Amino acid sequence: MNVDAYDFHLPEELIAQAPLSDRSSSRLLLVNKEDGELAHRHFTDIINYFRPGDTLVLNDTRVIPARLFGVKEDTGAKAEVLLLKNLGEDRWEALVKPGKKLKTGAVIIFSDELRAVIEDEADMGGRTLRFIYQGIFQEILDRLGTMPLPPYIKETLDDRERYQTVYAKHEGSAAAPTAGLHFTKELLEQIEAKGVNIAYITLHVGLGTFRPMSVEKVEEHVMHSEFFVMSQETADTINATKEQGGRIIAVGTTSCRTLETVGRQCDGGPLVECSGWTDIxxxxxxxxxxxxxxxxxxxxxxxTLVMLVSALAGREHILAAYEEAIEQKYRFFSFGDAMFIY
Incomplete structure (x- = not known):
């Protein structure tokens, strides 16, 4: 199928530039995946559509302040780096700007205590960087780095924690699993009190989030790999839920991709503890x-995310839902409103 089949016109004013003051006060569009029926609610209403015995699966990755600003050592020209994947031994996969001027061997200076050498090049601004520093890298990154907000967000985020879920735990993402931003601790407690299980996976969001599709045919696209972890505790909870007839409700496409990766690796059998890289x-x-x-x-x-939700609910249903959301002026993207496909 052609990628253009998933195109739609989005008015720029519907792109949310800042989070709401109350995380859970966003709007919620309900989409019945069987018949495409739509309903408009507020996010706090979502608890009414959960059943006792369901399991809600959350991605507990934590975003690192992955955007660094520096200068090229030999010319003093400005340079920007977005860290994407920790390769170990102080080496990172990253995106750099300006890509044409930051070649292998170039040195970027961020401060007196931090610099990086470009060791390898990939396409579309991708680079492998080796960092040279004094002290503890994570502490330096916390001081010098900024939150890697997507390019469509033009406003400055004053509170870093608003680009983290309230359950964020394991550092490693270059972007937030944004479906989880709507949850408050109080709402999660209410969901648990209803008899819904809450389970956690970890998937560190990486390069695929920032790269547009560059092919014409959907089938030709190749996803970049991202690291995931599923514990045996989560696997056991999901297995028990399935056995008892409950639903597995993924919070976000990252949770969905992790669950389906593990399901594929377990070949349709009971899920087991698992970790590794997925490009599903x-x-x-x-x-x-x-x-x-x-x-x-x-x-x-x-x-690719519109294609994922279309796989679950059907392309026609999703495009109709998006048309309705645009007409009703829902807020889009990272700080925007939510959809529940059930």
């Missing part, structure tokens, strides 16, 4: 083995 690409025609329902934000036109 979910688009229409995919058969879900673990996930029954999905909480997600509204995504970019022609993105």
């Amino acid at each position: 690409f979910i688009y229409p025609g995919y058969k879900f083995s673990v996930v029954n329902a999905l909480i997600t934000n509204f995504h970019l036109p022609k993105s």
Whole structure:
């Protein structure tokens, strides 16, 4: 199928530039994946659509302040680095600007205590960097780095924690799993009190989030790999839920991709503790083995994320839902409103 089949016109004024003062006060569009029926609610109403015995799966990754600003050592020209993947031994996969001027061997100075040498080049601004520093790298990054907000957000974020979920725990992401930004601790407590299980996976969001599709045919796209972890405790909870007829509700496309990766590795059998790298690409025609329902934000036109939700609910249903959301002036993207596909 052609990528253009997932295109739609989004008015720029619907792109949310800042989080709401109350995380859970966003709007919620309900989408019945069987018949495409739509309903408009507020996010706090979502508890009414959970059943005792369901399991809600959250991605507990934590965003690092991955954007660094420096200068090229030999010319003093400005340079920007976005850290994407920790390769170990002080080496990182990253995106750099300006890509044409930052070649292998170039040195970027961020401060007296931190510099980086470009060791390798990839396409579209991708680089491998080796950092040279004095002290503890994470502490330096906390001081010098800024939150890696997506390029469509033009406003400055004063409170870093608003680009973290309230349950963020394991550092390593270059972007937030934004569907989880709507949850408060109080709402999660209410959900648990209803008899819904809450389970956690970790997937560190990386390069794929920032790279647009560059192919014409959906089937030709290759996802970049991202690191994930599922504990045995989470696997046991999901297995028990399935056995008892409950639903597995993924919070965000990252949770969905992790669950389906593990399901594929377990070949349709009970899930087991698992970790590794996933490049799973979910688009229409995919058969879900673990996930029954999905909480997600509204995504970019022609993105892999629109294709993933279309795989779950059907392309026609999703495009109709997006058309309704645009007409009703829902807020889009990272700080925007939510959709529950059930």
